[in-house]
Amino acid sequence: xxxxxxxxxxxxxxxxxxxxxxxxxxxxxxxxxxxxxxxxxxxxxxxxxxxxxxxxxxxxxxxxxxxxxxxxxxxxxxxxxxxxxxxxxxxxxxxxxxxxxxxxxxxxxxxxxxxxxxxxxxxxxxxxxxxxxxxxxxxxxxxxxxxxxxxxxxxxxxxxxxxxxxxxxxxxxxxxxxxxxxxxxxxxxxxxxxxxxxxxxxxxxxxxxxxxxxxxxxxxxxxxxxxxxxxxxxxxxxxxxxxxxxxxxxxxxxxxxxxxxxxxxxxxxxxxxxxxxxxxxxxxxxxxxxxxxxxxxxxxxxxxxxxxxxxxxxxxxxxxxxxxxxxxxxxxxxxxxx
Ligand SMILES: [Fe+2]
Numbered sequence: 001x002x003x004x005x006x007x008x009x010x011x012x013x014x015x016x017x018x019x020x021x022x023x024x025x026x027x028x029x030x031x032x033x034x035x036x037x038x039x040x041x042x043x044x045x046x047x048x049x050x051x052x053x054x055x056x057x058x059x060x061x062x063x064x065x066x067x068x069x070x071x072x073x074x075x076x077x078x079x080x081x082x083x084x085x086x087x088x089x090x091x092x093x094x095x096x097x098x099x100x101x102x103x104x105x106x107x108x109x110x111x112x113x114x115x116x117x118x119x120x121x122x123x124x125x126x127x128x129x130x131x132x133x134x135x136x137x138x139x140x141x142x143x144x145x146x147x148x149x150x151x152x153x154x155x156x157x158x159x160x161x162x163x164x165x166x167x168x169x170x171x172x173x174x175x176x177x178x179x180x181x182x183x184x185x186x187x188x189x190x191x192x193x194x195x196x197x198x199x200x201x202x203x204x205x206x207x208x209x210x211x212x213x214x215x216x217x218x219x220x221x222x223x224x225x226x227x228x229x230x231x232x233x234x235x236x237x238x239x240x241x242x243x244x245x246x247x248x249x250x251x252x253x254x255x256x257x258x259x260x261x262x263x264x265x266x267x268x269x270x271x272x273x274x275x276x277x278x279x280x281x282x283x284x285x286x287x288x289x290x291x292x293x294x295x296x297x298x299x300x301x302x303x304x305x306x307x308x309x310x311x312x313x314x315x316x317x318x319x320x321x322x323x324x325x326x327x328x329x330x331x332x333x334x335x336x337x338x
Pocket of ligand 1: 157161162163309
């Protein structure tokens with residue numbers, strides 16, 4: 001309602017009120033009103049169904065919030081997570097509460113999962129969920145440190161490696177979910193080889209593009225002076241050949257290396273070892289790495305083409321540690337680059 005005051009000021013107010021009244025009945029006002037409400041609705045709609053993605057400062061990985069992975073994800077939320085994974089290669093979800101079945105359901109959104117054939121390694125009877133742990137499943141107590149299986153697993157995972165790089169079709173991703181976490185130690189280090197590749201000179205890249213690496217699970221055991229696995233077990237995962245440099249679908253190039261890398265075609269073992277170890281050292285510099293300090297309820301998902309990882313030490317005899325791992329199987333060979 002207009003409020004008229006005496007004198008010049010009152011006339012100016014009256015003029016303003018007339019202009020405001022004419023504007024309110026004009027088509028322009030209606031258009032502005034309707035448009036602003038549509039924008040508001042869109043924003044509210046996005047808010048209610050979207051997740052929050054916060055990239056980490058050094059460009060390795062992103063934190064995802066606003067999603068409960070125990071629920072089945074709607075297509076829009078899954079598409080957002082999938083796009084974030086493509087961009088950041090490592091995703092951190094905190095505060096989750098997942099059964100093995102719920103972790104499987106989330107992981108399977110990305111594709112078929114790899115099996116872990118040994119029943120004593122499986123969580124809650126799921127052949128696709130690996131217990132990463134020092135806890136004996138049957139007794140519930142901490143395993144002896146010199147238990148052969150436990151010792152080889154601990155040594156193997158302490159090296160920079162890529163899960164399943166020894167398979168003909170390398171896996172696409174692993175999901176690690178923290179359940180029991182030591183007070184100290186037991187962190188996981190991640191190294192992003194796309195960042196290491198980007199830092200190489202053009203000449204060096206051209207040299208590496210030509211190389212094919214042999215990946216063999218037995219190589220990790222040999223380097224840790226562990227006895228070979230039985231022939232029938234080895235036969236299930238024979239050595240595989242992959243390009244040293246591969247290109248992701250999004251155009252990013254990566255060094256496909258890790259502790260299972262056992263040699264390079266056309267090169268002596270010693271020369272290959274020196275080259276692979278040198279590249280691993282470059283890829284594990286601080287500017288390429290992220291150290292995850294676990295809390296119960298964390299789920300970390302990482303790309304198994306361009307992210308190496310290693311487990312850090314903890315008190316194996318005195319601290320309990322239990323994580324569940326799922327791994328998305330590969331569906332195509334790695335693409336070489338020109
Ligand atoms: Fe691993």
